[in-house]
Amino acid sequence: MNVSELKPITIKEIQIHTVALPYLEPLRTSFGIEPDKVAIIIEVLTEEGVTGWGEASIEIEPGYGAETIITGEHVLAEFIIPRLIGKTIDKGTDFPKFLRLVRGHHHTKAGVEAAVWDALAKVNGMRLTDYFALFTPDGHISENRATVGVSIGIQSSVEKTLEIINKRMAQGYQRIKLKIARGWDVELAKGVREQLPDTMLMFDANSDYQLKDADHLKELDQFNLLMIEQPLAYYDIYEHGLLQKQLKTPICLDESIKSVNDLQIALQVGAIRILNLKPSRVGGFSECMKIYHLCVEHDLPLWIGGMLETGVGRAANVAFASLPGVNMPSDISATDRYFQKDIASPDFVLNSDDSTLSVPEGIGIGVEVQHNVLKEASAYWQEKNPYHQ
Ligand code: OSB
Numbered sequence: 157m158n159v160s161e162l163k164p165i166t167i168k169e170i171q172i173h174t175v176a177l178p179y180l181e182p183l184r185t186s187f188g189i190e191p192d193k194v195a196i197i198i199e200v201l202t203e204e205g206v207t208g209w210g211e212a213s214i215e216i217e218p219g220y221g222a223e224t225i226i227t228g229e230h231v232l233a234e235f236i237i238p239r240l241i242g243k244t245i246d247k248g249t250d251f252p253k254f255l256r257l258v259r260g261h262h263h264t265k266a267g268v269e270a271a272v273w274d275a276l277a278k279v280n281g282m283r284l285t286d287y288f289a290l291f292t293p294d295g296h297i298s299e300n301r302a303t304v305g306v307s308i309g310i311q312s313s314v315e316k317t318l319e320i321i322n323k324r325m326a327q328g329y330q331r332i333k334l335k336i337a338r339g340w341d342v343e344l345a346k347g348v349r350e351q352l353p354d355t356m357l358m359f360d361a362n363s364d365y366q367l368k369d370a371d372h373l374k375e376l377d378q379f380n381l382l383m384i385e386q387p388l389a390y391y392d393i394y395e396h397g398l399l400q401k402q403l404k405t406p407i408c409l410d411e412s413i414k415s416v417n418d419l420q421i422a423l424q425v426g427a428i429r430i431l432n433l434k435p436s437r438v439g440g441f442s443e444c445m446k447i448y449h450l451c452v453e454h455d456l457p458l459w460i461g462g463m464l465e466t467g468v469g470r471a472a473n474v475a476f477a478s479l480p481g482v483n484m485p486s487d488i489s490a491t492d493r494y495f496q497k498d499i500a501s502p503d504f505v506l507n508s509d510d511s512t513l514s515v516p517e518g519i520g521i522g523v524e525v526q527h528n529v530l531k532e533a534s535a536y537w538q539e540k541n542p543y544h545q
């Protein structure tokens with residue numbers, strides 16, 4: 157199908173639902189731990205009668221990204237929703253121009269944009285993954301499944317970490333990501349590698365180190381890590397280039413890459429060998445698409461990162477991660493890695509033979525929002541709301 161033949165949507169109404177869900181296994185990172193998943197679920201109703209769903213995946217504290225639930229609600233109500241009501245959107249990649257004068261707020265914008273892409277796919281009777289594929293380089297079509305791994309938080313001991321790794325490997329996860337921090341790195345690598353010399357293993361530092369730690373980080377080179385994710389500051393690109401020159405282990409950037417322009421700079425200064433692309437961090441799927449094209453042009457290995465999304469956000473991420481340019485295991489796990497009861501159904505279940513998640517067959521994101529669970533999760537947010545009102 158040609159992109160110019162796609163049906164547009166006209167936005168009639170946008171509803172927002174702030175939710176919280178208790179985690180089954182909270183993720184301790186170098187910047188902290190949160191007991192509950194929080195998000196703003198965005199519902200876009202169209203004149204055509206279809207409803208699109210998206211997730212603004214924001215954390216309670218501004219420890220990963222700058223946004224909070226309150227900034228998200230504020231920017232949605234005052235600046236984003238008023239710019240969209242009554243607007244006709246021809247295709248997904250046209251979306252950013254409507255929010256040209258709302259700068260930053262990537263996680264919030266990404267949630268709205270995801271709902272718009274979902275509505276567009278639905279109005280065209282297509283799965284979101286096939287709708288995405290129309291905007292990728294020629295010949296790229298969905299592989300109908302995304303290869304995935306699992307992200308494991310900082311634990312109290314190497315033994316405890318190995319216990320969780322073994323549980324996840326028994327479930328079928330073939331790539332293990334461990335969170336690290338200063339003081340929780342070399343000893344962990346040594347302990348895990350003694351037991352699991354060949355496992356696909358990577359570390360994520362979430363910006364805990366400085367360039368002056370380069371000699372220490374070099375000790376990690378002996379452990380055959382697939383990559384080290386975001387060792388240095390969340391805003392830095394330049395020093396990652398200096399660090400990569402000293403390290404054999406490939407540097408994967410997460411926090412530092414907020415746009416295709418950032419990626420161009422990182423490539424230019426040799427700061428990146430692998431990209432963790434999070435739709436929420438870069439502000440939505442149009443920016444993801446530009447980044448996807450640049451990765452293909454530069455042969456840069458690419459995978460999709462996660463923000464411990466609910467089924468709504470995860471479904472869209474699985475749809476994107478099943479495109480062939482996404483060529484390393486993504487941080488998208490099965491529903492039972494995250495929640496007892498999710499707001500979208502059916503659950504994502506790991507295909508344990510090949511460490512994949514299947515793209516659902518239904519149109520759009522292919523999962524249905526469970527209105528009763530959405531209501532419960534909204535009430536749980538009201539009860540748990542940690543902000544002083
Ligand atoms: O750095 O990738 C990260 C979750 C919250 C904030 C930052 C990160 C993460 C993850 C989650 O690693 C991975 C997942 O969604 O399963």
Ligand code: MG
Nearest residue numbers: 360385386410
């Ligand atoms: Mg990361």
